[in-house]
Amino acid sequence: MKEKNIPIIAIKNLNFRYGEKDQLVIDDLNLEIKRGQFIGIAGPSGCGKSSLIKVLTKLEKAEGDVYLEGVSIQSLNRADIAKKIALVPQTPFLISASIRENVSYGLDYEVSLDEIKEACRKAFIDDFIESLPDKYETVIAEGGGNLSGGQRQRIAIARIFLRKPSILILDEATSALDNTTEKHIQKAIELLQKENSVTIISIAHRLSTLENCDNILVFDKGKIIQMGKYHELINTPGIFQDMYNGILK
């Protein structure tokens, strides 16, 4: 049985830099995230948001420790971590295979075409796929070259509706989408949190996508400098308010 009180993610005394002499990109970070929370991360460009995600998913090694459901990532390999964390990066990775295979990529069990279609409907990409001559059997070029940035993002998002991971990390995952599509997908993602108790970490430049977060962490130079809900933060002088007002990018 899963211990309810163990945080789904615990970060302890985390320090990270890219080179030996470089400045700290993550500066003595301590943080606990509870299961089922919807956490937002904001902060100026270059403050270390994506680097933190790389450390959490063990793409980079840092000093200190990260625990996923109480287990140190030092004792987990990349495959173990991929089972727990689904990451949707800004430029998703697509394989040179059919759309159907791309959406079900990485699953170790069979899924029906109906389930794939349902996931694509939630990611607002089903109409586009149905308009293609080969529909779900359309082959995507290596790297996704024959799709727009927004179409690639929506295929990557369809994957997560199928997988229902315990932790979902979105690194500006809807940045290439128009406002309306982004809002629809946002709603479907928030349902994943409510109905499946998925823990969500969302990094966003478009701050409005963080409106329903349980807590937003505002980073600057590798440190958390503000914390709170969207409406609290936009009404408090500081980096978040400056970003909201367009003073800071």
Ligand SMILES: Nc1ncnc2c1ncn2[C@@H]1O[C@H](COP(=O)(O)OP(=O)(O)OP(=O)(O)O)[C@@H](O)[C@H]1O
């Ligand atoms: N592979 C790398 N090698 C060396 N330095 C890097 C590397 N990737 C990022 N950096 C540096 O680390 C710092 C943090 O970068 P990071 O990508 O985490 O920022 P970010 O907060 O995600 O920014 P953005 O909002 O622009 O995506 C920056 O100063 C960046 O130049």
Ligand SMILES: [Mg+2]
């Ligand atoms: Mg980034």
